[in-house]
Amino acid sequence: MNPAEATLAEQPVMQRAARESYRVARAAATGEEILAWAETVVEMEQEATASHWPLTACGPGCAHCCHIPVEVSPVEVTILHRASCLLPGYEERVRASASADAEGRVACPLLVANRCVAYAARPAACRGENSTSAEECAQPRGSHHYYGEVRMLSRSVIGGATIAFGERGLDVRPLLLRRALAEVAHLPPDEPLERWLAGEVLFSPASRMPYGRRVKSMLLQISRRKTQLT
Numbered sequence: 604m605n606p607a608e609a610t611l612a613e614q615p616v617m618q619r620a621a622r623e624s625y626r627v628a629r630a631a632a633t634g635e636e637i638l639a640w641a642e643t644v645v646e647m648e649q650e651a652t653a654s655h656w657p658l659t660a661c662g663p664g665c666a667h668c669c670h671i672p673v674e675v676s677p678v679e680v681t682i683l684h685r686a687s688c689l690l691p692g693y694e695e696r697v698r699a700s701a702s703a704d705a706e707g708r709v710a711c712p713l714l715v716a717n718r719c720v721a722y723a724a725r726p727a728a729c730r731g732e733n734s735t736s737a738e739e740c741a742q743p744r745g746s747h748h749y750y751g752e753v754r755m756l757s758r759s760v761i762g763g764a765t766i767a768f769g770e771r772g773l774d775v776r777p778l779l780l781r782r783a784l785a786e787v788a789h790l791p792p793d794e795p796l797e798r799w800l801a802g803e804v805l806f807s808p809a810s811r812m813p814y815g816r817r818v819k820s821m822l823l824q825i826s827r828r829k830t831q832l833t
């Protein structure tokens with residue numbers, strides 16, 4: 604185990620992050636408070652994983668992982684939309700990406716010139732994605748060498764919030780990013796977040812991810828940890 608792995612493994616950082624994300628998400632009643640929750644979880648992740656990133660192959664201009672399906676929660680889609688929808692060409696890119704062949708690699712509509720135009724607002728799945736081999740990332744099956752703790756941390760924070768939002772009756776079903784963005788692309792920046800927060804189901808079944816083995820396992824872990832959140 605390298606020093607960075609040891610740093611995360613030795614601390615109950617994931618439980619702390621899930622608990623804090625749950626606590627802040629449960630109390631967030633307005634759009635501004637939801638955005639504050641998002642900032643809180645990003646800061647927690649950045650602080651906890653800072654020592655890992657220099658050891659990865661990830662860096663500016665490398666965007667292999669922005670061509671694979673990204674699973675997001677509804678609240679993350681509304682935050683991404685808010686951050687990106689006024690950028691030039693946004694709606695056209697989103698619609699083109701949503702209708703692209705789902706079998707092959709498809710560029711995320713927020714990827715422009717190999718950079719994420721919504722980097723500060725990118726979802727947990729993207730924040731946790733990492734690899735120690737860019738060569739492997741270029742292969743069809745992607746990289747098998749990465750820091751699992753970094754991925755798990757991002758899942759922990761979104762998992763804690765998913766429980767909180769779900770308890771409040773808000774839609775938390777996982778979505779495919781490029782299809783979900785297309786469903787709200789025509790709306791003004793704040794509208795999807797406000798409507799989601801009011802309890803509306805904004806996304807159709809066509810945008811939902813099937814509950815695969817990975818999601819089921821994550822939900823199982825979350826339910827086991829639930830008693831540790833409150």
Ligand code: SF4
Nearest residue numbers: 669711713714719729
């Ligand atoms: S949201 Fe940004 S980081 Fe995530 S896949 Fe899209 S371009 Fe890449």
